[in-house]
Amino acid sequence: MSKKVFAALVAAGLMAMPATGFAAGDSITIGLLSAFTGPFASFGQLQKEGAVLALEQAGYKVAGKTIKVIYADDQLDNEQAVTKAKQLVEQDKVDVLTGLVSGDEGLSVGSYMKGKNIPVVPMYSASEDMTMREWYPFIVRPTWTGAQPMDVFGYWLARTKGFKKIYMIGEDYSYPYNQGGGFKRGFLRGGGMEVKTIWHAVPTSDYSSLIGSIPLDQGYDAVLYNGAGSDAVAFVKQYVEFGMQNKIPLIGQSNTFEKPDLDSMPQEIVSAYSAHLTADDLDTPNWNKFRDAFKTRWDHSPSAASEFAYGCMNLILRGIEAQKGDVTDKAALVKAMRAVDMSDEPRGPVKLDEFNAAVENVYIRQVTLGKDGAMFNKGLVTAHDVSQFGPYDRAVYMKQPADGRTSPPELRSAMPAEMLQVAKDYEFVPFGK
Amino acid sequence: MTTEATRHATTIAAAIVVVALVALPAYVGQYTLTTFIRTIYFGFLALSVGLLLGQGGMISLTQTAFFGLSGYVIGLLGTERGFPSPIPELAGLAAVLLLAFVFGLVVMRTYGTVFLMLTLALGQICWSFVRQNTSLLHGWAGIRGIQPPSPFGLDLTQHAIFYWISLAAFGFGLLVLWRLAESPFGLALNGIRESPRRMSALGYPVFWLRVTAFVIAALYAGIGGILAAWSSGIVTPTAMQLSRTIWILLVVILGGAAHFWGPVLGTVIAVWLDVLISQLTPRYNTVIGIVFVAVILVAPNGILGVLEKIGAAGTGPGRWRRNLFVPRAAEAAPPTHGRGGHT
Numbered sequence: 001m002s003k004k005v006f007a008a009l010v011a012a013g014l015m016a017m018p019a020t021g022f023a024a025g026d027s028i029t030i031g032l033l034s035a036f037t038g039p040f041a042s043f044g045q046l047q048k049e050g051a052v053l054a055l056e057q058a059g060y061k062v063a064g065k066t067i068k069v070i071y072a073d074d075q076l077d078n079e080q081a082v083t084k085a086k087q088l089v090e091q092d093k094v095d096v097l098t099g100l101v102s103g104d105e106g107l108s109v110g111s112y113m114k115g116k117n118i119p120v121v122p123m124y125s126a127s128e129d130m131t132m133r134e135w136y137p138f139i140v141r142p143t144w145t146g147a148q149p150m151d152v153f154g155y156w157l158a159r160t161k162g163f164k165k166i167y168m169i170g171e172d173y174s175y176p177y178n179q180g181g182g183f184k185r186g187f188l189r190g191g192g193m194e195v196k197t198i199w200h201a202v203p204t205s206d207y208s209s210l211i212g213s214i215p216l217d218q219g220y221d222a223v224l225y226n227g228a229g230s231d232a233v234a235f236v237k238q239y240v241e242f243g244m245q246n247k248i249p250l251i252g253q254s255n256t257f258e259k260p261d262l263d264s265m266p267q268e269i270v271s272a273y274s275a276h277l278t279a280d281d282l283d284t285p286n287w288n289k290f291r292d293a294f295k296t297r298w299d300h301s302p303s304a305a306s307e308f309a310y311g312c313m314n315l316i317l318r319g320i321e322a323q324k325g326d327v328t329d330k331a332a333l334v335k336a337m338r339a340v341d342m343s344d345e346p347r348g349p350v351k352l353d354e355f356n357a358a359v360e361n362v363y364i365r366q367v368t369l370g371k372d373g374a375m376f377n378k379g380l381v382t383a384h385d386v387s388q389f390g391p392y393d394r395a396v397y398m399k400q401p402a403d404g405r406t407s408p409p410e411l412r413s414a415m416p417a418e419m420l421q422v423a424k425d426y427e428f429v430p431f432g433k
Numbered sequence: 434m435t436t437e438a439t440r441h442a443t444t445i446a447a448a449i450v451v452v453a454l455v456a457l458p459a460y461v462g463q464y465t466l467t468t469f470i471r472t473i474y475f476g477f478l479a480l481s482v483g484l485l486l487g488q489g490g491m492i493s494l495t496q497t498a499f500f501g502l503s504g505y506v507i508g509l510l511g512t513e514r515g516f517p518s519p520i521p522e523l524a525g526l527a528a529v530l531l532l533a534f535v536f537g538l539v540v541m542r543t544y545g546t547v548f549l550m551l552t553l554a555l556g557q558i559c560w561s562f563v564r565q566n567t568s569l570l571h572g573w574a575g576i577r578g579i580q581p582p583s584p585f586g587l588d589l590t591q592h593a594i595f596y597w598i599s600l601a602a603f604g605f606g607l608l609v610l611w612r613l614a615e616s617p618f619g620l621a622l623n624g625i626r627e628s629p630r631r632m633s634a635l636g637y638p639v640f641w642l643r644v645t646a647f648v649i650a651a652l653y654a655g656i657g658g659i660l661a662a663w664s665s666g667i668v669t670p671t672a673m674q675l676s677r678t679i680w681i682l683l684v685v686i687l688g689g690a691a692h693f694w695g696p697v698l699g700t701v702i703a704v705w706l707d708v709l710i711s712q713l714t715p716r717y718n719t720v721i722g723i724v725f726v727a728v729i730l731v732a733p734n735g736i737l738g739v740l741e742k743i744g745a746a747g748t749g750p751g752r753w754r755r756n757l758f759v760p761r762a763a764e765a766a767p768p769t770h771g772r773g774g775h776t
Contacts, residue, residue: 082666
């Protein structure tokens with residue numbers, strides 16, 4: 001046979017290679033799409049560990065069905081995220097899609113998944129529009145939005161610390177917009193006057209010019225670094241190297257001081273504040289049980305990303321269990337997930353609102369030096385039952401433009417009056433109550 | 434085997450491949466089809482690089498900028514401003530032609546390393562611009578929610594229809610390139626590759642021929658960019674970033690830059706390698722990197738170069754070979770890089 005004919009036949013054979021989708025029946029397939037490489041690799045890895053713990057505790061079996069998980073890495077690239085989501089949907093025929101570590105990654109995949117009739121359970125991706133302006137009923141997010149803890153944080157700083165002016169330097173994409181937006185609303189509502197906002201491209205490694213241009217004589221009470229991952233480690237190190245923390249205290253967004261990145265930061269930042277939905281010294285039976293199991297399995301402490309993933313995976317498994325393992329009707333599966341009782345969630349009780357978004361505790365935390373010489377996020381105060389709309393009326397909140405580079409405004413004087421007044425604001429209780 | 438028999442066999446083989454490709458939606462799964470669509474839009478990009486490299490001997494690192502540009506234009510005009518098709522698509526291609534013409538005026542005054550560095554700089558400027566422009570292009574997040582249009586009532590959201598349209602466009606694109614290679618323009622380009630000075634002395638407008646080649650190549654990248662944006666529904670700075678630029682260059686070399694079918698073969702292999710290996714190991718980028726390094730070390734003329742050598746042992750030079758990247762004289766000379774082993 002001619003070599004060319006042979007080559008053609010090989011080519012034809014390659015094309016005929018069947019898609020490796022396997023028959024449904026005894027197994028249920030969950031796709032976990034996340035960033036296991038790239039700037040947020042640490043979050044992606046911790047997320048995976050939390051999900052695996054939940055799966056192992058269930059023995060990869062629910063209602064007699066085997067749970068098969070397919071992991072896909074999107075390298076924190078939105079285009080790659082859509083490509084991998086396609087693979088999970090079209091080739092692997094996943095019954096549920098979960099994972100998603102970053103804001104735009106979630107929005108991109110959410111936009112692709114619309115109309116696919118498959119439940120999407122974002123674990124750590126926190127852009128609020130996914131459960132707000134771009135929401136559709138197949139999205140279930142029992143975790144958080146960026147604004148949720150930050151609105152509480154800003155309000156608390158203005159109210160109890162008396163801060164008036166904040167200088168915020170943030171990563172230029174949707175999740176920090178949302179975190180910064182929540183912060184501005186809470187801070188200005190609580191009595192703050194200004195949140196000066198500077199954005200930088202992701203990722204950045206040299207912050208000297210950004211740090212060098214922070215004005216020292218204009219009465220800023222704190223510098224808020226609104227970024228995370230390898231960017232946060234670099235920023236915090238350089239902030240300390242420039243001796244800035246002696247001049248203006250540094251505070252962070254929810255992820256800035258998260259473990260394990262905190263372990264790479266200099267100890268000069270002890271006493272820095274942040275707000276999140278977990279704290280490293282939570283001491284409830286549910287948290288301790290989860291933390292001990294996690295430490296036993298992975299040999300290090302869990303982070304918020306691990307806890308969120310653990311909770312999401314449990315929600316998925318319990319939803320499947322409620323459906324007795326029958327996942328053919330995806331709308332019914334979503335309904336079953338909505339009905340799951342999440343009062344035993346390790347970080348605190350969680351309920352879902354009408355957009356399938358979490359209503360839960362927010363903790364204000366402070367970086368503290370532990371007895372073992374390692375820093376951790378110590379809980380200070382708690383706000384209960386915080387929704388993604390904060391203390392605002394839903395209609396008023398939804399009427400505002402989506403959080404972006406320039407919205408909401410930086411100055412209290414430019415903020416719409418309806419965003420400075422609420423019927424009932426947060427009540428803070430001591431941490432642990 | 435006689436030359437005639439070889440030609441006969443080649444025709445039969447080609448017919449089999451064409452039928453297999455057209456009938457593909459009938460016998461493969463949805464994801465295989467999606468992967469073929471990816472192969473086609475990256476194939477356009479590879480043809481863009483391959484045309485300049487194979488025909489003109491120019492290594493351009495700007496082609497991904499054109500690939501991204503057309504996607505951004507349809508996202509901006511179609512998805513965000515709501516202009517009806519085909520206005521965004523035509524505007525996208527027009528933008529690509531215009532930018533390629535302007536860039537061409539600059540870069541085509543140079544050769545060799547200077548050309549390489551200039552195209553690198555222009556490509557990086559485009560990438561930095563889209564990455565940092567958040568007011569219009571949404572920076573790192575890009576533009577999402579791009580939908581393919583429905584020309585003549587064809588529903589491009591259907592995988593099979595999208596595939597057939599892409600395949601037809603690709604087939605047409607290949608045909609045009611084939612004719613181009615045989616045309617006086619193509620031959621002049623080959624002449625410029627070998628010796629611009631001699632071509633100039635013969636009276637050829639070397640500068641304008643090179644600019645024209647650059648614009649044509651950019652058009653191929655632009656078409657690929659539109660298909661990519663329609664297919665993935667999103668356009669981000671990734672489309673233009675340096676790693677993508679290097680990747681597509683390696684893809685072309687992998688297939689065989691000196692051969693007409695090299696860019697196509699390289700794309701098919703690279704895209705499928707990515708899909709298949711990424712299912713096996715999380716370290717798939719390492720594996721793919723090793724494959725690229727190995728090919729370039731062992732077979733700098735690419736896979737088609739190797740096949741040609743094997744074929745040459747029995748049946749003489751393969752007929753499929755059209756355009757030489759490596760000049761014949763240089764090819765006949767012994768390898769100079771010291772590794773040896775493939776003469």
